[in-house]
Amino acid sequence: MQAKHNGATRFATAGLTQIVLAGYTLLALFPIALIIINSLKSRAGIFDDPLALPNSETFSLIGFEKVLHSSHFTLYFGNSLIVTITSLVLILLFGAMAAWALAEYRFKGSRILALFFAFGIMVPIRLGTVSILKLMVSLQLVNTLTALVLVYVAQGLPLAIMILSEFMQQIPKELKEAARCDGVGEFKIFFQVVLPLIRPAVATVAVFTMVPIWNDLWFPLILAPGDDTKTVTLGVQQFIGQYVTNWNAVLASLTLAVLPVLIMYVFFSRQLIRGITAGAVK
């Protein structure tokens, strides 16, 4: 943009910018890298030189063996996957439907209903935990994944509805009117015209909803702490509490918890960042 008026100054500014950004990036990545590197080392290797990469002498997978043998890590992982994906699908489907109703139709109470949903964006669902637990007890859903899914859907809906309805308002009127003129029913319009059009927004909502669900500790701890229903976040938390002195196992369990997210991020970071940037501009 700006012309080079004083080459040296500009060079220095650019250099300083790079130093600050690269420095902070290092700070952001270093802890994660340190854990992963040390999870691949023997106990001696971990303590002798924590900052060294594993070599033939210090390389060891003993921590991973311990984790996979003495905990149901794969089960927890599966639980997390089931809960996250089921919640996500329901949030997107129900959220899109409700968003469409609020964005498209004017009816008595539509404003109040929109406000009712918007309330949930700002007020955390955790504050209702006492009653949620009571409710789940009476529905006999404690220690089931269903309980988690229901709570997470309720938690994710408000934001999903807000983002999606803002997006739906931008769908050109002509498109819907053309469909109506052709005699297409309201449901068909939603599923065949509207849903395909809002795909980019769906991706944004998916990220915003998925991450907190996958990472949540609170509700698994309270609603589903049973051994069969633990999620990976809770599983890791309790495993580490139990094996706190087994450094290999602790590092390995942390690495196992980080890796899926890391791999997903490598593939989807671009869409994700674009989604956040686009969503935030509005």
Place this chain on the structure above:
Amino acid sequence: MKRTFPWHIAVFLAPAFVIYAVFSAFPLIDTLRLSFFTTSDSGAQSWAGLLNYHTLLGDPNWSEGFWNAMRNNVKFFLIHMCIQNPLGLLLAALMSTKGVKFAKAYQTAIFLPTLLSVVIIGFIWQLILSPLWGVSEKMLGWVHLQDFFAPWLGQEETALYTLSLMSVWQFVGIPMMLIYAALIAIPDEIIEAAYVEGASAWRIFWTIRVPLILPTLGLTTILTFVGNFNAFDLIYSVKGALAGPNFSTDILGTYFYRAFFGYQSQIGSPTMGAAVATMMFLVILGGVAVYFYFIQRKLQRFSF
């Protein structure tokens, strides 16, 4: 024209409405209601008026812990406001400067910790700061600061600050991304116009760019506020429900958990839990109300 009942609208709304109402809105209202009841030893609940609040704010056994948690929570929030958001602004400003190389790569990397579970982040830092392992001490040694090292997480005076900084480290990506998005939405020509008029980069930043992103700064403030007064996972996974040492890292979230489920000799009480939750609700509602009525109204959104 005779209108039939709009069944399709009802069908579109019903699933979301039912789930949200039953599992979010109702529990919240029910929690507020429960806070006016008391639980007997047999588990039966009976109307108690403001008794729980009287206990919470008047009984030293409760009130000391409550105000301690509140104070800590305010500190927790202020540290985020003073470090996380300015840092996010700085990083976003640097990234959004024209011609900065690798901006996307930095963004991706700095945002990564945000996606990881707070539990994992807590443990990672716990290991790194552990005197047993000695990584931090060793690295401080590189700059001859090894004597400065202390078991920060274990000391009453430093534990809360250390945890706050861990949280800042994890979540700085969120204000950074929001502010970045707002900054790049400012048209180039406006910045160029100021440049042509002789304004320095520093002046352009403070008199043009920052005023234009004030709404976003307001938004990050309220998001930080709600997130901080609702926090729990980090303290719980690093310090446990007791938020030690000696409750020095106790915040409202952990206090709520103990009130609800009990700890050591004290038995958990759903109704006391509900009372604490109601207090948290009021704090958050107050913050949100201040934001909407005083801040957001004053800040105009600029469409370019």
Place this chain on the structure above:
Amino acid sequence: MSHVSLKNLTKSYDGKTNVLSGINLEINDGEFVVLVGPSGCGKSTLLRMVCGLEEITAGDLEIDRARVNDLPPALRGIAMVFQSYALYPHMSVYKNMAFGLKVAGKDKAEADVRIRNAARILKIDHLLERLPRELSGGQRQRVAIGRAIVREPKLFLFDEPLSNLDAALRVQTRLEIAKLHRELQATIVYVTHDQVEAMTLGDKIVVMHDGLIQQAGSPLELYQQPANLFVATFIGSPKMNLLEGVVEVAEADHLIVNLAGGQRVRADVYGGNTAVGDRVNVGIRAEHLWEDDNGSERFSGVVDLVEHLGESNFLYLTLSTGQAMVVRGHGDREVKIGDAINISAPSAAFHVFDRDGNACKRLKPGNMIAAKRVHA
């Protein structure tokens, strides 16, 4: 006094391909220079180089004989009016105009005098406390100009300032800019892609294409003596008719060209640079063709399409020799599709472009006006 010279200005982003190459231009004090050309021709880049928003890869930019390549915009004594106006959205009109003066450390009282003066000239005195979003497009435009005026620059730069306005407002603002130029006696460089804007505003028009100046001159020069095929077809509406042919006779004061289809045309152009047998393009503007046999060069054709503009109409013909041609006819005359008509033009009206597209100098360009008057 301000005088600007562009000496061999070159712009390259990658060091290999030039976006602009060897631009030479002199801008005199008080001159209104319009850079015009199709999008992507480099005109905006050139303006931004003069402004200081784009680095100059090679060559010299001089303002009042001083080399300013390395000066930041504010020290070059220029002011720029942006296409999007680029008003600061959070500042009132007054503050928008005051910003640059404040940055320059100007005395508040003096700034106030300048701002009120500019606001009076632009008739925006009553808007000073408003925010940009409370203004109409035309008012924002004035504020943008006002912001430039208060800085009392040696040189004003306008980057397509009318393109965000609707058609009616564009004409009105165009007139106002012309008036302002006269009042302020300002030196202006103005970029546009619109040839009407260029012709009506410019003292000097610089036609650009492919990163090169195709021709620089007064509006009339460009119209009468286009230097090459590009300028000939870019200036004027509808586009100049072009007919391919081969030179049959080449004299100093005329050429006779044998057109494809067998017809011959005499053109009063300098033929010294052309040889018999050369392939050339003969050009004739629609408005220089008559709907009768009075001109020395005659064509006949069939009307394919008529566009009625009221005072005149455009007749799209297929000539008996097969080529297409547009004629501007008199609006009152009724012509129907399918009509066979004769058209003609004096030999002075024709342009000839050699194989490389360069024009042979027309010898009696002004004669057209006289000829037309006699004809009417």
